[in-house]
Amino acid sequence: MSTTTTLRWHTVCPLHRLDPDRGVAALVDGVQVALFRTVDGLYAIDNRDPVGGAYVLSRGIVGSRAGVPTVASPLHKQVYDLRTGDCLDLPGISVPRHEVRCRDGMVEVRLRQEG
Template sequence: MHQDLKLENWIAVCAIDQIVPDTGVCALLNGRQVAVFRIGSDQPRVFAIDNFDPNAQAAVLSRGLVGSLGERIVVASPIYKQHFDLESGECLEAPHHSVASYPARLEGGKVWIAP
């Protein structure tokens, strides 16, 4: 998906085994909190969005519940339950409160994010 980005732009944030399947963790990326999610266990996929929920004015998205709405993989914010698309960062209930998404990939057992 984002393979065209130069390797030097990618930052290893953690080992994939440090994220429980279908949950998220928070990583600090160039001074910014990023919510990193692992979806699946056998062939995991990884996603990264801003950790700050603009609806709740709190850095909590990494602690939200992961699920799907139709074809979209989302996280529900733990405070007001708005859903954020893990691929695009779009807030489904309030698009004006969408967050940034970041290219994420798995390589060598590590999760890599491009800031």
């Protein structure tokens, strides 16, 4: 017997509250999420740094590496691909990524489904 789970979109904030190339933390259905607005779009990843264990990725340095939008952890400076959550410095390390969109001027996040 299989169960289908409907994942819902959570309204977080108006788009204009997200400064370009800066992160912001938001509590979405009990999960700390780091939101980023770049020239390439909107991104949402867990706020927890998988290497250091602290909830700090929203305070990381936003940039790019070879055209890939990134955030560097403020703890140990590992760089994460905002599109996939993969660490570009340590193979096999990643941070969970969430769906994000702007609808009617409001930023919405849909948490990834736990496997």
